[in-house]
Amino acid sequence: MKVLGISGSASRYSSNYYLLKAIQSYAEGEHTMSVYDLLPNFELFTPDKLKNGVPQNILTFKTQVIDADAIIICTPEYTHNIPAVLKNMIEWCTASGEFAHKRILPITFTPIAPRGEFAMSSLLMSLQTMDAKVVSQLPLYKTDVDIEHQQIELSEDVRDLVGAALELF
Template identity: 50%
Template sequence: MKILCISGSASRDSSNVKFLKAIAEHLSDKHTAEVYEGLYRFPLFTTERLNAGMPEIINLLRDRITQADLVLISTPEYNHNIPAVLKNMLEWITDSGELFGKRVLPITFTPKAPRGEHALISLQMSLKAQQASIISEANFYKTDVEFVDDLIVLPEDIKLMFDGLLEI
């Protein structure tokens, strides 16, 4: 299975990117997993910009989404919502329809409970508006994982959860 992991964080040194890289590494035994982390480079969506033509950086991500069997989106929570860079990406691909019928797994990765709950609801609403096929959802916390030399080590229960989700 080809899995595209997208970090919804605006930070270049994001713990969401590190979390996705740990997930992708775990899944790489049985699947092809790529982590996309460049949403902060996208221009701000406006209808005028859309009508002027799709920027190449967005076309490249659209192609990756199209080619993926599953899109895993991990987001932090900013002000009880998803980050602006993630919302911006979703707006850029609304009309082109890459997420229509696409299997998507939305997750949050935040410092501790209950953070992430509002962002997950917001992300699900945007994905449902684009008629994505949401296979499940989950909130994860930094307290669930181990940080070693600025990398994340996944515990066995999280590995097993992802293995089980991908068997569906």
């Protein structure tokens, strides 16, 4: 299965990006997974820009979404919501429907519980609006994994959770 991981963080190489890279390593052999982390480079969405032509980097991203069999969106929580860069990406894809009927696993990855609950709620509302098929939801915390030198090692418990979620795809 072809899986696309999307880091919803405004930081280019955030812990959300490295969590997706750890999931990519874990899923290797079972799934083909790529990780997209350039959301901060997306031009700000406005309806007028749809009329004037969608920028090439956004068209390329939309093609990756279309080509994926399933998507994992991993996001931090900023001020009790998803980051603006993730919301911007969603707005670029809402009218054109790339996420419609796509199997999606939303993950919040935050420092400690209960952070992430508001971001998950916001992300789920947006995914519902786009007719995405949310297979499950996974709140994870930095206390659940080992982080060393910008690499994340998944604990056995987290590997079990991620494995079960991937099975739902």
